[in-house]
Amino acid sequence: MRAAVLALVTVGLIGSPGTARAADDSKELIVGAWELVFSDAKDVPVGTRLEFTRDGKVKMTVRTDGNGPPVEDTYSVEKDVLTLGGPDRNKRGGDSGRIRLLNKTTLVLHDEREDKVLVLKRVHSKK
Template identity: 90%
Template sequence: MRAAVLALVTAGLIGSPGTARAADDHKELVVGAWELAFSDAKDVPVGTRLEFTRAGKVKMTVRADGKDTTAEDTYSVEKDVLTLGGPDRNKRSGDSGRICLLNKTTLVLHDEREDKVLVLKRLTSKK
């Protein structure tokens, strides 16, 4: 029993700094250009491009009917939630998603309010 309690306390102490580090990693890893590879949300078409900047801006490009439509907004990353727009906008329209997976090549978001999943692939720059 004593060994089990010691193991739990040790795991909690070791895991705590990793959680803060993961939140910082999310803020850095999300920066760049992404393309929507899969979406079960009908209002977000596959092929939509999002470009996140370090300054907290996002540029969205949607292709519909052979035309590109571009919009700009702000974004924030708090722990494991990515939110488009300010806090007031999030309360009204629910433009946020829980980050399920984020690495150098893949971003998976889950919109818990509408229970939808978005899978984005990082676009590589052509040099």
């Protein structure tokens, strides 16, 4: 019994720095241009582009019939939650999603409030 408790404590201590490092990785990995390839949210059409910058800004281009005008906003990443518009907007019912997967090519977000999933792929930004 004592060995099992010691093992759990050891795993917990070793896992803690990894969790903090993962949050920092998310802040770095999210920077760049992404395109929505799947969404079960009706108000976010496939083809929408999001471009995240290092300074906490995001430019969104919503695709409807043609090219929509870009909308600029702010974003933050806290642990595994991506929030658009900052924490004040999120408290008023703003946009946030739990990061379920984030790597060099794929970003999967889960909007837990509406139980919707968004899948984005990294794209090269136009210069």
